[in-house]
Amino acid sequence: MNTLEHLIPDIPCPDTEARSQARERWDSLVKPRGSLGRLEDLAVQIAGITGELDPSLERKTIALFAGDHGVVEQGVSKYPKSVTASMIRTFVANGAGINILAEQAQTEVRVINMGVDTEDVPAEILDRSIRKGTDNFMIGPAMTRQEAFRSLETGYKFAEILYAQGINLLGVGDMGIGNTTASSAITACLTESSVGQVTDKGTGLSAEQISHKSQVIEQALRVNRPDPQDPLDVLSKVGGFEIGAIAGCLIGGAAHRIPLLLDGFITSAGALTAAALVPEIRPFLIAAHISGEKGHRVALNHLGLTPLLDLEMRLGEGSGAALAMPVVETSVRLLNDMATFKEAGISGGE
């Protein structure tokens, strides 16, 4: 039972009929053709994903997966590992950026502990810890193949729970000191980019520190030799528990036709992993924003995604996904609630 093939579901195709109907309706609405730009494409995508022109998007969630990274001992982050644990407590205390953004977007946030190095996991957090942080992947695999599988499976099952609860718009987020390092390693492997092209300042490294981080990743790739044709191998060797869970959650969300909002660089590494396993999930993905982290652009290009927002954010936590949720909802409301040329008594719209 515990095989990848068993986990990977049939992903539905986007509903082309609903997409056409949405496109047609846009052109009947009281505005110059195409003048709502990306909002038009977005509502068409949502129609394709859900099979409906006017799906409910009211039950929103940010699924925020947290985990620690052994590679932090190589000095790849500006912050100590303990900050991951502090931050999950801050999420529960409603003091983090994502809490405020979520409140503004009227979405809930669910925090899932995938492997934070702490004994003290607040009761409000869903505890699915695989282990208290990955191993230092500069000197060996981050985790076993079995653990990588479990991280995927945990994310997948969480998406099934959300689906069962009626969640109809899902953003993913991450917390984990050191996880831009893992994301750079994954992105380099799965997009066949050089480490230098996808490694950046994370929480705020200097140029010198970025160079060190790149060397750590280069070394990790030499030591572990992850196989780009085997996404689970990549995830186990240079990934993270929260990144595996993000990948699994995206696969599970797509299986249930839930529109999926990516956040920043770490979630895009999860999406690369997911799409390498199950390419059919791509039409279900929406890139909420582009972060300042340069590997993010590489990952989104590889996924064929154009980000909605560019506000130079690089916080993670699902922050960009939360900020873009109202944009998604607004696009659907425009499609459905605007008057047609006919209703407005204007002839010859085109």
Added chain:
Amino acid sequence: MNTLEHLIPDIPCPDTEARSQARERWDSLVKPRGSLGRLEDLAVQIAGITGELDPSLERKTIALFAGDHGVVEQGVSKYPKSVTASMIRTFVANGAGINILAEQAQTEVRVINMGVDTEDVPAEILDRSIRKGTDNFMIGPAMTRQEAFRSLETGYKFAEILYAQGINLLGVGDMGIGNTTASSAITACLTESSVGQVTDKGTGLSAEQISHKSQVIEQALRVNRPDPQDPLDVLSKVGGFEIGAIAGCLIGGAAHRIPLLLDGFITSAGALTAAALVPEIRPFLIAAHISGEKGHRVALNHLGLTPLLDLEMRLGEGSGAALAMPVVETSVRLLNDMATFKEAGISGGE
């Protein structure tokens, strides 16, 4: 009394103390320094405008100024002039794009008739009509200097009304078939750009039609010889009543320290006019988005503004301003509601 000097108020300086306090607070919050990107700059700007770190922004309005354009008889638009009148009725009937966007952003919309060619102005619209549309500026001035002054003054006084009513976040919008032609002419004059650099498809012209539109504007500039050193001359010769009102409204809003959201190309032509008259208003302006209309970029560059959103919208009506309002509010909530490193028990944030 009826002179420009009398209309132009003292514009306050942005509060540099409040700006510094905001910047300092951002750096104390539980996130990597600068990781909220443009949202940080935005809340700093709002602090400078209002003099407060946590101003109320709850009383929001989109001021949507409408007017007709005589130059439409030259075939510069895809739509007949009568669409302006149809659209203001659609605004009242809640069927236009801006109505839906405003509802999502929880802002009201106020429509001001500055000169629509109709006998039938709905009672819900504030009727400040100067005349039923400008004259065809390809063959002579769009309006008299006195009318240009009145359009400015009307917008200015409307901002004073909004201020008296407690409005604390103001977006401007436009409706007027033909008004990208006027905006291109204004932008060419006030930014000293060529007509070709600032003339684009408006409601959806073909390349050939854009070329014709450019020729009409070239001819208008030859015939009228607007003086770029005299913004009122430019407005009267190649402007529009709604564009003058937008300019006046921005000046009035800045005078009362109200954060001002521009929308698309037409509102940027209004902002160019306003800033040419009163350069001190610039720190009060926020560019909500960049439209597909190429003159918009030229205008924003001239104003030194970087747009928040780029969703390839080109609808006008205040649509981009409405979409960006929640982003502005969110930036202020983040600044004020996030926990500090100290509160989160994390030492050595920097």
